[in-house]
Amino acid sequence: MTPLKKYIRPGVLRNLLRKAAEMAGGGCSLAISFEGEVVIVEGSAPAAAFGEDGPGQISVPIHFDESHSGRLFMRRDEPDERVDCARLLDFTAYSIQELVDMERARRSIAEEALAKYRELALFHRSVPNIxxxxxxxxxxxxxxxxxxxxxxxxxxxxxxxxxxxxxxxxxxxxxxxxxxxxxxxxxxxxxxxxxxxxxxxxxxxxxxxxxxxxxxxxxxxxxxxxxxxxxxxxxxxxxxxxxxxxxxxxxxxxxxxxxxxxxxxxxxxxxNFEGVQKLMSAILQALAEAIDARDPYTAGHSERVAHLAVAFAHALNEAGGYRGGQFNDDELREIYYAGILHDVGKIGIKEDVLTKRTRLPERRMDVVRARFQLLGQFDDFDWGRAYECLCNVNRAMVPEAADLEYVRKLGTRVMRRNGADLRYLYDDELENLLLAYGNLTRDERREIQRHPAESERILQHIPMQDDFSHLLTIIRQHHERMDGSGYPDGIKGEEILLQSRLMAIVDIYDAVTQERHYKPAYTRSEAMKILQKEVDEGKLDAELTAFFLKNIENIESLSEQVKVTRATHLSALGNLANL
Structure with missing residues (x-):
């Protein structure tokens, strides 16, 4: 199913097949294959019943792109002369093909926007330097x-x-x-x-x-x-x-x-800078989507954070405001666009850091494996056990202490041969493998942590309307923490803007409730426990977080209403206070 998601949403595809089955009057099963494998079936027939030359079925091709294809199959359990199955199948295949083609066009536009923005971001950064x-x-x-x-x-x-x-x-x-x-x-x-x-x-x-x-x-x-x-x-x-x-x-x-x-x-x-600034303003929305799309696990994150943040602020308004203060329409819109743009700075983060799944990449692990095999031929060394331990450490979020100690000892091991010292593990490999938590080194974590300041730096070149005077501050501060342990400035308490404290809560909530390459998606109850733990450690605003946890169902419902009012530019968001 995973490769198919790239071309069409499985839920949309299932709905199409279900509608086609209903139009056939029942007693009909439909299936779609991707590269010869049946991936979706709608109806009573099992997946094994469908194939290129299966009896009692008809099929038509589906082209996903230049190199990937599939087929749409239809089987009838009972013949029905009132239904022209071939025409129905052709119409369904045409509908699917149109959706696939539209998705390809959308992705192409997003990739072009991202490539153009890379040029523009580079241009804006280099001009003051050069x-x-x-x-x-x-x-x-x-x-x-x-x-x-x-x-x-x-x-x-x-x-x-x-x-x-x-x-x-x-x-x-x-x-x-x-x-x-x-x-x-x-x-x-x-x-x-x-x-x-x-x-x-x-x-x-x-x-x-x-x-x-x-x-x-x-x-x-x-x-x-x-x-x-x-x-x-x-x-x-x-x-x-x-x-x-x-x-x-x-x-x-x-x-x-x-x-x-x-x-x-x-x-x-x-x-002349004027034309570039206008172009940058025009592609803000496409930019956020393109940046999220760099990593399929974070797709839609910026938009969800924007919806939740506005819903959170509106829920506070409904409850009488935060300490008596109400967010007006402009402030709600400002929060919305801060959510949309809060991760713009990730454009400058290297791809292998942003999407890092393990401590060492697969290619480097292959090199280590070959090295261990070679050294095992000349030394009393159980390379298989050593490599298995490294694989466990490489995949673990929190490795076992014994495994880390074993890796540490491997790092000190050297074989001398033909006058040369041959190390079992090199310094850069040890730096990654001996991490106590996570898979990012100190330098990589520092690179990730510079994205709020980088977002501010990029966006400060774009002329915003005067009513959005706090936009850049919200974006810069969305990773600050109440105890001063956040970044990039390490400010704490009331030094952090209210909107930024609000944004921090919904940013964490969305991140933990969505699947990432290094973790599964947590349930709502698990996410609430994580937020409460952050409060107990003094990192999140206790009053705001308590309100969020108490009103989470209402806030998520409101976020769906915000989603309906989604704007494509700053002046078209509408009166969010009247949701």
Whole structure:
């Protein structure tokens, strides 16, 4: 069932099959297969009764995408001449295909919006850094720093700038090459010349097969060349390279082109921000959905938090307000959009951190397994037991103390062979495996914890209406805790905005009641116990949490009403106080 969710919601599909069975007058079973496996059956017939060449049935194909397909089957227990089964089956298949195609289109739009926003976010971050000076040296150093900050795959980098008086490109700055390496021959290559003349970036992932490359800089395997263009000319070239082949992708060219355009415009001292800001405002809603979609386990989280937060605030209003204060319409809308946008900063978190399932990824565990097998051939070492223990630790949220101690001892074990020390486990592996709780290292947790501040930084470039004066503060503070243990600022108590304390409660509630890659979904009663534990530890506002727990059914009901009033832009949410 899981692969099918990508193309169509199973509940919608079941409803369609049920309606089709009803239209057939009963005595009819329908089923749908995905890649040859029957995944949904509606009717009395078992799944095994359906197949490509099964007797007493008819079927038509369903195309999910270019590489995945399935079939829609219909069986009748009793013939009924009043029903044209073939036409009914065709109509049902047509309806399913239309829904699949619409879902594919929606996902495509979301992916395009996310890709565009990555460019825009990078642009907004890099402009103040690169445009801090009109001195070219400062600009190119800032550009190199931005390249390093983005962690592009190339371990080598160069920037060549055009000397206007001599019309010659000269090396301005480099990184990764040994000190004293002469890099000027790069300018003599046909590849460099063509990119500079055409003004279009290029990726070459195997330089040995490139006709325009004559090994001007020996030892390079792949390269990406991006022109630094101003409105009037090519000011220079930004080049990242690697000794490996096949390391660069089209996305790298797009983002590097964005950086280079900022640098080029800073050289000519002219750029226009107005159009970009309008575009960013227009894609806020699509942005939140696209960010949630990075991880299928968090899909819809931002929207649910927005609905619950507004419902929570409205429930407080119904009960006379919080300490006598009422949320007005603008404040309710502000809370709504704070919920929608509270995780925007996750756009800057690396994918492998955001969706990390285990302490070490599967590929690294394969490497460890091969290493253990090899060492087991030369040492008195039960590699199978050791690897099984590592697998248990790798998957555990809270590993057994004995397993952690065993891993710790493995980390100290070294085999000396042919004059070399061969370690059983390396420092970066131990750092992940010896975590007492969870699967994130200190650096990874720190990266996750910077997303509220990153959200504020991204959104501060977008002009919001004056009535939303607390929006950025709510977003920045939604992970702060009453005892000061939260982040990013470690503020506590009444220093935390009321709306932020409210947001923290519903954020936790939605997170624990939804399945994540590291845990199952908790029931409402289990989630309530977790919230109460957070109160007992002094982390959540006790008064607000008590109200939330007491009125949880009413708040969830109100959140469904908020969902109906969902807006696509700031001015269309409506009068939420009249829910």
């Amino acid at each position: 445009n801090t000076s009109l001195h070219m040296r400062d600009v190119v150093n800032a550009l190199i720093d931005e390249c390093r900050l983005e962690n592009y795959p190339g371990e080598l980098g160069m920037i060549f700038l055009l000397e206007p008086s001599r019309k010659v490109f000269r090396l301005a700055v480099q990184f990764g090459f040994p000190f004293g390496t002469y890099l000027q021959p790069m300018v003599d290559s046909d590849l460099f010349h063509e990119v500079a003349v055409s003004g279009r970036g290029e990726i070459v992932n195997d330089l040995d097969k490139e006709d325009r490359w004559d090994n001007e800089l020996p030892g390079l395997g792949s390269m990406i060349l991006i022109p630094i263009n101003s409105p009037n000319r090519c000011e220079g070239l930004l080049i990242l390279a690697s000794r490996k082949t096949g390391v660069f992708e089209a996305a790298h060219r797009r983002s590097l082109s964005t950086l280079a355009s900022v640098a080029g415009i800073s050289v000519s001292n002219a750029f």
